[in-house]
Amino acid sequence: MENTRQRIWMNRLIMILLSLIIVYMLVKLSPLLTPVFTVIRALILPIGLAALLTYFLHPLVEKFHATGLPRTLTILLIFLAIVFSIVFLLTIGLPTLIKQIQHAFEQIPAQLKQLKSLSIQVQEQVDSLPTPIQSHTKEWSAQLGEVSERALDQVAKVALFFLRSAFSFMVIPFLVFYFLKDYGLIVRAAWYLTPRQWRKPLQRYIKDVDHTFGSFIRGQLLVSLSVAILTIIGLWLLGVPYPILLGLFIGAADLIPYFGAFIGAAPAVMVAMLESSQLALYTVILIVVIQQIEGNLLSPLIVGKTLHLHPMLIILALLIGVEVGGVIGLLVAVPTLAIGKVTLLHLRLHLMND
Numbered sequence: 001m002e003n004t005r006q007r008i009w010m011n012r013l014i015m016i017l018l019s020l021i022i023v024y025m026l027v028k029l030s031p032l033l034t035p036v037f038t039v040i041r042a043l044i045l046p047i048g049l050a051a052l053l054t055y056f057l058h059p060l061v062e063k064f065h066a067t068g069l070p071r072t073l074t075i076l077l078i079f080l081a082i083v084f085s086i087v088f089l090l091t092i093g094l095p096t097l098i099k100q101i102q103h104a105f106e107q108i109p110a111q112l113k114q115l116k117s118l119s120i121q122v123q124e125q126v127d128s129l130p131t132p133i134q135s136h137t138k139e140w141s142a143q144l145g146e147v148s149e150r151a152l153d154q155v156a157k158v159a160l161f162f163l164r165s166a167f168s169f170m171v172i173p174f175l176v177f178y179f180l181k182d183y184g185l186i187v188r189a190a191w192y193l194t195p196r197q198w199r200k201p202l203q204r205y206i207k208d209v210d211h212t213f214g215s216f217i218r219g220q221l222l223v224s225l226s227v228a229i230l231t232i233i234g235l236w237l238l239g240v241p242y243p244i245l246l247g248l249f250i251g252a253a254d255l256i257p258y259f260g261a262f263i264g265a266a267p268a269v270m271v272a273m274l275e276s277s278q279l280a281l282y283t284v285i286l287i288v289v290i291q292q293i294e295g296n297l298l299s300p301l302i303v304g305k306t307l308h309l310h311p312m313l314i315i316l317a318l319l320i321g322v323e324v325g326g327v328i329g330l331l332v333a334v335p336t337l338a339i340g341k342v343t344l345l346h347l348r349l350h351l352m353n354d
Contacts, residue, residue, distance in 0.1 A: 046168040050175035054183070056218070061180050075180045079173070205346045212338050223298045224254040227290060231268075234286045240272050240279065250287070254294070256330045257314055261291050313337060 057078060064074040179186065194202055228251025235243035246268045253264030265287045272283040314334055321333030 042168070046171045046175060049169075050172045050179055053172070053176045054179040055214070057176070057180060058183060061183075072181060075177060079177070201346070201350060205342070208342050208346070209339055212342055213335055216338060217335060219299075220255060223294060224251045226298055227251050227254045227294055230290050230293070231287070234290065235268065235283070238272075238279065238282050238286060239275075240268065240283055241275065242271060246271065257318065257334055258311075259318060259330070261287070309334075309337065309341065 060078060061071070061074055064077070065071050069077075191199065228247050231250045232243050232247030235246055240246065249267060250264035253260040256263065265284070268287065269280050269283050273280040314337065317333040317337040318330060321329035321331075321336075323329070325332070
């Protein structure tokens with residue numbers, strides 16, 4: 001028994017040493033491998049997004065395929081339904097959206113003047129405050145300006161990244177089609193390439209990741225869509241300019257836990273403030289009400305407690321995500337944390353069984 005345990009730990013030590021040697025060699029050879037890394041980076045985006053879309057669409061394909069429809073025909077019908085849905089939504093909403101964008105650009109000079117006069121008024125009020133409060137207020141204003149500048153830089157970088165990746169997005173539908181069509185073949189190939197002793201543990205691991213990750217992502221997307229629709233309707237009823245633009249932004253920001261509500265609310269409140277302080281107050285009340293509906297009704301009902309993660313861990317993951325990857329880092333931080341948790345639990349179980 002003792003010899004067996006020593007042999008297991010020796011094998012683990014050898015594996016760790018080999019891994020460190022491989023990492024060291026890759027670091028040393030990195031200048032020579034730069035073209036390879038460039039190709040890999042170019043492939044990660046289309047293959048990753050295609051794999052994610054395949055993951056979302058696969059259950060739907062299996063449901064229709066189970067009724068007797070050929071797999072290829074099922075995939076084509078789903079693709080046509082998605083295309084028609086997008087065209088229908090664009091036909092209804094695109095003209096209004098374009099008008100709102102054009103109007104927003106036309107109003108930018110006047111709104112900048114309003115912001116300038118508002119900032120002068122705020123500065124005059126700050127100057128009338130006692131000296132210690134003045135210094136702190138100026139520091140907070142400077143920090144707020146830096147944060148706003150960084151946020152705008154991040155948004156610009158994301159927009160440029162998507163523009164440069166236009167060709168990659170064109171390839172994604174074809175990759176999704178073949179991934180869905182040959183899904184069984186891909187699974188079988190992965191099964192046979194996996195060592196026999198790892199197959200059942202890996203199958204349990206993938207099942208747990210699918211339950212945690214899939215339930216959270218699908219539920220969160222549905223909650224964000226609901227928040228966007230409620231916000232668009234609410235802002236339109238209040239008379240806030242650009243309700244579609246602001247509602248879509250608030251819905252997208254809602255994908256970020258905890259901080260998303262504040263990030264999404266800021267532009268809506270600022271636009272309402274340019275109209276009147278009363279409208280800004282009503283906008284704040286509207287967003288608070290929608291957040292209460294989301295937190296107490298939509299999220300528990302649709303998402304539930306699928307992650308089982310402490311809020312402190314989620315906040316730390318978000319802080320790390322924004323430092324490492326900016327806006328994209330915020331979006332992927334929580335799903336990555338959830339997958340990491342499942343991975344650690346399975347590693348612990350594997351070590352205990354050994």
